[in-house]
Amino acid sequence: MSFCRLGAWSTHAFVRRLLRLGRSMLASIACSVVHEPANPRPDFWYSYGNVKKRAELRRLVLFEATNPECGWSMGFNQRLNFTAQLVESRLSGLLDGVGRAGAPERLVAAMRHATLAGGKRLRPFLLIETASLFDVPTESAATAAAAIELVHCYSLIHDDLPAMDNDDLRRGRPTVHKAFDEWTAILAGDALLTLAFEVLAGGVPTGPAVNLAMVASLARAAGAAGMVGGQCLDLEADKLGLPPRPDAAHVARLQAMKTAALIRCACELGAILGQARPEEQRALETYGARLGVAFQIADDLLDVEGAATVMGKAARKDAAKATLNAVGGIGLAKERLAELAADAVACLARFGDKADVLRDAIAFTVERER
Numbered sequence: 001m002s003f004c005r006l007g008a009w010s011t012h013a014f015v016r017r018l019l020r021l022g023r024s025m026l027a028s029i030a031c032s033v034v035h036e037p038a039n040p041r042p043d044f045w046y047s048y049g050n051v052k053k054r055a056e057l058r059r060l061v062l063f064e065a066t067n068p069e070c071g072w073s074m075g076f077n078q079r080l081n082f083t084a085q086l087v088e089s090r091l092s093g094l095l096d097g098v099g100r101a102g103a104p105e106r107l108v109a110a111m112r113h114a115t116l117a118g119g120k121r122l123r124p125f126l127l128i129e130t131a132s133l134f135d136v137p138t139e140s141a142a143t144a145a146a147a148i149e150l151v152h153c154y155s156l157i158h159d160d161l162p163a164m165d166n167d168d169l170r171r172g173r174p175t176v177h178k179a180f181d182e183w184t185a186i187l188a189g190d191a192l193l194t195l196a197f198e199v200l201a202g203g204v205p206t207g208p209a210v211n212l213a214m215v216a217s218l219a220r221a222a223g224a225a226g227m228v229g230g231q232c233l234d235l236e237a238d239k240l241g242l243p244p245r246p247d248a249a250h251v252a253r254l255q256a257m258k259t260a261a262l263i264r265c266a267c268e269l270g271a272i273l274g275q276a277r278p279e280e281q282r283a284l285e286t287y288g289a290r291l292g293v294a295f296q297i298a299d300d301l302l303d304v305e306g307a308a309t310v311m312g313k314a315a316r317k318d319a320a321k322a323t324l325n326a327v328g329g330i331g332l333a334k335e336r337l338a339e340l341a342a343d344a345v346a347c348l349a350r351f352g353d354k355a356d357v358l359r360d361a362i363a364f365t366v367e368r369e370r
Contacts, residue, residue, distance in 0.1 A: 080364070090143060107191060126361065154196070303323075
């Protein structure tokens with residue numbers, strides 16, 4: 001259903017009022033209605049009608065948020081915010097289901113603390129936007145997007161542990177082992193990881209072949225030759241001083257595994273979900289790989305140049321780690337960042353204007369402050 005083809009909806013005064021609000025307000029509503037709070041706000045959206053009607057109208061606005069036929073579109077930041085709230089709502093629902101299934105309350109509380117703390121939600125965003133190149137609706141891609149975010153959130157819990165990076169702050173809040181304790185944090189991470197594969201295997205209605213391909217892709221990206229292996233290389237440098245003198249090739253390998261593997265996977269999952277042709281999938285995987293390394297270099301630069309109050313986490317903690325800053329200095333890191341951005345843009349040429357949002361994601365990655 002579309003605002004361009006309202007049909008029976010044109011008889012509803014609510015929809016007429018919504019249309020009169022204009023583009024900017026409509027975009028704001030699209031960002032807000034994806035998650036209905038426990039204590040509804042006393043405005044016209046939450047006071048309108050019954051639950052069923054609200055749900056139908058929410059689906060209508062969600063459709064319009066990414067519908068090109070109506071002659072308007074969200075800006076990049078609006079789309080990013082829209083996706084973050086949509087995924088937050090989906091994650092909240094999944095964790096509610098974990099609680100109903102009988103998981104201990106303390107464990108669920110720790111999982112929620114780690115997962116529902118806001119954040120950029122860049123990986124889900126990339127999955128949804130990549131899938132949209134092949135006309136997969138946002139709502140249809142949201143569950144797979146939530147799955148990859150579950151893996152990311154698990155990795156952050158474990159990354160922050162005293163035995164690893166020993167961080168006290170994440171997204172402006174105490175890390176899970178600080179808010180709870182270490183054993184709860186470890187188990188919460190384990191639970192989020194396994195939940196991700198449960199969701200991909202059975203919660204995405206795309207058919208067994210597509211589900212299996214997505215599960216395999218995420219397992220590879222998160223495993224020993226991907227994110228976990230990259231974390232091992234990172235900690236070897238930090239804890240053991242190995243290798244004694246990391247070179248640029250070692251840093252590139254570490255970054256490709258630790259950070260880029262999951263970002264690349266987000267783009268690959270979107271292509272799998274959209275049943276892309278092999279050459280299209282390869283182009284998007286390469287885009288994700290370049291963007292992922294760029295993200296890590298930008299993160300390392302922020303550790304040197306950024307402020308903890310802006311980033312929501314501690315700064316200047318990575319001096320002993322194997323980074324491009326440490327190997328060749330900030331100038332080399334910024335030069336490599338520009339090269340990766342150009343490479344990522346080139347990967348999108350075959351998709352034309354439909355990939356403009358993914359091009360904007362490159363600029364966002366390079367220029368971000370947190």
